[in-house]
Amino acid sequence: MKQSQTIREYLSAIPPENTATRVAFFLAGFLMAIWAAMVPFVKVSLGLDEAHLGMVLLCVGLGALVVMPLCGGIVATRGAKFLLNKAFFIVPFLLYGVVFSSNTLLTAALLFVFGMVFGAIDVSMNVHAVEVDRRSEKRLIAGFHALYSLGSVVGALAMATLLNVGIGLLYAAGVWLLICIIIWGFSVNSLLPDAGKAQGVSQSFVWPRGFVLWLGLICFLLFMVEGAVLDWGGVFLVEEKSAAIENAGFAFAAFSTAMTLMRLIGDKLIAYAGPRNCVRYGCLIGALMLTGCVLLPHVWLVVVLFFALGLGLANVIPIAFASTADQNKMPMSLALAAVTTLGYAGLLTGPALIGFIAKVTSLSTALLMLAAFLVIVSFSSNIFRQK
Structure with a gap:
């Protein structure tokens, strides 16, 4: 009895924004692992060779590079929660759209938008993590990044498990993407509403110096x-x-x-x-x-x-x-x-x-x-x- 009370007291003492940040990093890694498991299926379903697959995959990176420089200004005016709240709900639908797509151009477009939204997650998630780390009495930032890696491993194993027991990609991806949406729905309200906000920011991007x-x-x-x-x-x-x-x-x-x-x-x-x-x-x-x-x-x-x-x-x-x-x-x-x-x-x-x-x-x-x-x-x- 005392041991269970001690565990409950320990968990209740963890600030909710810390837990929400950990969930964000874990889900980001998990979602990227789902996409990695989908890549061979995309190659086969679209009949792509290695060169054309490489061009399609490049769309993810290009989408991220386009949006990342602009995210700082959005976060500075609206807060990291504003982007995270929307982006984590959008990504599963984009990935599920890729599962259904049978057209190369449509797939490339979906992946470009996926890269943009995931780039927004990357920036806003790290801004929120730095803010939580700064407000905490002890260092937390490395542990947040560890959970991204852990999420990648768990996501890869989760997809491999369902695919290896004969469940098709449509249902395997659908199950895990739905679970991601549900988990994020329970976590998003614990994010700090003011993380990353700054007064007097008029530019969406400032060249670093x-x-x-x-x-x-x-x-x-x-x-x-x-x-x-x-x-x-x-x-x-x-x-x-x-x-x-x-x-x-x-x-x-x-x-x-x-x-x-x-x-x-x-x-x-x-x-x-x-x-x-x-x-x-x-x-x-x-x-x-x-x-x-x-x-x-x-x-x-x-x-x-x-x-x-x-x-x-x-x-x-x-x-x-x-x-x-x-x-x-x-x-x-x-x-x-x-x-x-x-x-x-x-x-x-x-x-x-x-x-x-x-x-x-x-x-x-x-x-x-x-x-x-x-x-x-x-x-x-x-x-x-x-x-």
Whole structure:
């Protein structure tokens, strides 16, 4: 009896806006995992080859890049809750529309709008998270990002479970999308109504400068590394380390698993070591791990190094996002929108840049270039707070 009372007291002591923020990050990852599970079905149903599928998938990223710079101004005038309230209800319907679509142009249009709405979620969700983190007595930002990763894993398993027992995509996606709508309906009213609002904001977008621009460039480089591991990690194992093609997925699996685990304890680590040290030594570890991936020949040792790479870089992005509140040159919502946009640009352009460099030189050389970028970020860590 006492134990159940203790649990209830603990749960009731958690501010509702903290729980709502955690739900938002979890659902965002869950929804993106549903979309990832749908991609092979879209390819088959539309009869697309790899090149045309790539063009269709690019619509998601382009939609996000179009809307992200504008979201800061909307959040500054209306609050993060205004966008989150609408966007999380719109995304499931857009994804379900893709399930029904049998026309390539219609699918591309739906995915472009999906990218726009998800881009709005990304910016407003992070603005709300930074505001909740700022008002809290303890660090929360890394834990929020961990729940996005956890939501991705749970979403992938949820879709795979229904599809593997013979339930078609129409019903599998429909069930989980409906559950997402219901969960968000119970959570949305707990969001802070004033998160991200700023007085006297007349511009929808302000070009970042100084500290904010440097944060954006750091996010650009970090997201570039993430995109490279996602798109090129498996290719690197197969072509450079002679791994069996069936084992190609272990590179990104190890990296993403490590990021999730480290972010679950990241808030305590940041509170203990400080943001500056976490960025400095995390990026140095990342640079060493990428260099080791190039120099060491054994496949499974390289997979371990990809895991260690994820451990090192896990908390750098959350720290950079939270640091937008540590300046007064521009409203936090506008700053975070600019930083997020630059980061997303790195995620989209990074794999293409890696491919170009790999063609001119080698994939190993491209990874060493990424290691050099991480060293630059490490030496730039003095812009972050010590504690």
